[in-house]
Amino acid sequence: MNKPVIEVNHVSKRFRTLVKEPGFKGSLKSLFSPKYKEVSAVEDVSFQLKEGELIGFIGPNGAGKSTTIKMLTGILFPSSGKLNVLGYNPQTERIKLAYKIGVIFGQRQQLWHHLPPIDTFNLFSKIYELEEEAYQKRLNELILLFEIRPYLYTPVRKLSLGERMRCEFVASLLHRPKVLFLDEPTIGMDILAKKSVREFIRKLNQHEKTTVILTSHDLDDIEELCPRVVIINKGKLIYDGTMSRIKNQLKYKVLELYFDKKVQTLPKIQHTKIINQTPFNVKVEIDKTKVPIRKVLDVYLKKFKVVDIVIEDPPIEEIIERFYSK
Amino acid sequence: MSLAKYYEVAKIHILEKISYSWNQVFYGLIIGIVLFVFVHIWQAIYAGKLTIEGFSIAQMIWYLALAEVIVFSAGGQGIERIGEDVKSGIIASSLTKPINFVGKEFAVLLANFIYTFLISGFIAFAVAYFLVGPIPFHFANLPMLLVMIAGAAVLNFTLVIFFGLFAFWFEDVSSIYFIYQKLIFIMGGMLVPIDVYPIWVQGIVKYLPFSFITYMPAKLFVHFEWSAFLTGMIGQLAWILVGAMLLKVIYDKGIKRVNINGG
Numbered sequence: 001m002n003k004p005v006i007e008v009n010h011v012s013k014r015f016r017t018l019v020k021e022p023g024f025k026g027s028l029k030s031l032f033s034p035k036y037k038e039v040s041a042v043e044d045v046s047f048q049l050k051e052g053e054l055i056g057f058i059g060p061n062g063a064g065k066s067t068t069i070k071m072l073t074g075i076l077f078p079s080s081g082k083l084n085v086l087g088y089n090p091q092t093e094r095i096k097l098a099y100k101i102g103v104i105f106g107q108r109q110q111l112w113h114h115l116p117p118i119d120t121f122n123l124f125s126k127i128y129e130l131e132e133e134a135y136q137k138r139l140n141e142l143i144l145l146f147e148i149r150p151y152l153y154t155p156v157r158k159l160s161l162g163e164r165m166r167c168e169f170v171a172s173l174l175h176r177p178k179v180l181f182l183d184e185p186t187i188g189m190d191i192l193a194k195k196s197v198r199e200f201i202r203k204l205n206q207h208e209k210t211t212v213i214l215t216s217h218d219l220d221d222i223e224e225l226c227p228r229v230v231i232i233n234k235g236k237l238i239y240d241g242t243m244s245r246i247k248n249q250l251k252y253k254v255l256e257l258y259f260d261k262k263v264q265t266l267p268k269i270q271h272t273k274i275i276n277q278t279p280f281n282v283k284v285e286i287d288k289t290k291v292p293i294r295k296v297l298d299v300y301l302k303k304f305k306v307v308d309i310v311i312e313d314p315p316i317e318e319i320i321e322r323f324y325s326k
Numbered sequence: 327m328s329l330a331k332y333y334e335v336a337k338i339h340i341l342e343k344i345s346y347s348w349n350q351v352f353y354g355l356i357i358g359i360v361l362f363v364f365v366h367i368w369q370a371i372y373a374g375k376l377t378i379e380g381f382s383i384a385q386m387i388w389y390l391a392l393a394e395v396i397v398f399s400a401g402g403q404g405i406e407r408i409g410e411d412v413k414s415g416i417i418a419s420s421l422t423k424p425i426n427f428v429g430k431e432f433a434v435l436l437a438n439f440i441y442t443f444l445i446s447g448f449i450a451f452a453v454a455y456f457l458v459g460p461i462p463f464h465f466a467n468l469p470m471l472l473v474m475i476a477g478a479a480v481l482n483f484t485l486v487i488f489f490g491l492f493a494f495w496f497e498d499v500s501s502i503y504f505i506y507q508k509l510i511f512i513m514g515g516m517l518v519p520i521d522v523y524p525i526w527v528q529g530i531v532k533y534l535p536f537s538f539i540t541y542m543p544a545k546l547f548v549h550f551e552w553s554a555f556l557t558g559m560i561g562q563l564a565w566i567l568v569g570a571m572l573l574k575v576i577y578d579k580g581i582k583r584v585n586i587n588g589g
Binding site for chain 1: 423
């Protein structure tokens, strides 16, 4: 039970990208004497995962999350270092490994767009070489778990993002993968859809003991689901530990307000900090454990005519920075 | 390795094609219009002559009909589609499945070929029949003709996947598709049979892979000869072998260059 199912040992990945100077002259120049620059996407990353773990893999855009996942699934080749997933070398034994893992990329669809999901499920049952009887049993299980019976026969293009993602999960789970890689599974979803996807991930991890690696830039996803978090920034692993230790950093929210006319002096409210101010708008950071967002909002609404309100999490970069400046 | 999964990939593609059947009928109609124009051009060229390079006008039109249908069904657009998959990273989803990428693309192209061939073939042959009437055809030769068409399809798929995978090195493969298509049009003898070209050009063009894709099956259709069938088959096999080897080299090298955006 407790032997690692995933081992990443000192893995680095460098890409060579073409550097182009601006303008027509630059384009011509790079045509005849191309200049390349080495970009380090992942640098000396090491971690391990035990069976049944559910970890959150976070970091800002371009930090190297997807690159790491793609190396673990065998799509990308590391420049150096060793990977092992379920006893396989993902690069040399990609197809063997593929029978044992499931991968969902939030931004890429594996369901056939113009056909109902059931057609893709049937195809996958053949691709994963499932026995017909076992497949039907598993399919029924998943239909119930993900509540997709109503749209089994509706062309995928007519489904909402949330409905589609549930079908993506079913498609990826037919072969009972031991490890599931979820790359931004909630991207672009509304709150309700996100909530239900999180619920499914939790059920899956608890009932089937599936090991899950979840990347997301939505910290709420991670906060709700993952006891353990790995943070990666600029290709380097900078944190590997419990959620509770960084949770403290998630107590801030950013409130952004837009006014109908120029505003000069702003009220001072305790436990808040103005992080950006222009004549027509202001960004306030609120420590929501000390003062409710609503109270701050009230102060502003009373004093000014507010035309628009946005509430969001501070960017991951800032959370990381704060965590390490302590 | 089980073939069932590749059969299933082909099946689902046909299912998806069926949801676009009107597209196919529409393309078939375009072939019909092209043939109609060709008939008029060739009537002007024949201008009373009974044959040109051994082709009667009826043979010429049936030749063009089959050559067009083969090119239409060949799925040269596959070069662009595979290129796009490589560039956009869609290839990532298929690489995480226990299925061979080249095999999968082969199944997709085959499904597309069979489906398009049946629909556009039906329309094109109906138009040819209506315009110039039937030509003598011995049904005993049908199996050989089908073998030749199958060989043409396989050779073409090999080249399409090969050129599509160039996307691992080039930003955009649509120019490769453009050139490939024109080579088939001209060197493959889709616009005019190769027999019309000067002898020294024929000497070169007949040995290039393109003629084995369109010219050989179409010529065999209107003018069956055992020797032509054998040369055609040997040529197809040789080029398929060469193509498959090149494909293996480019695939093995390319797959290490997968460079997915947004990593």
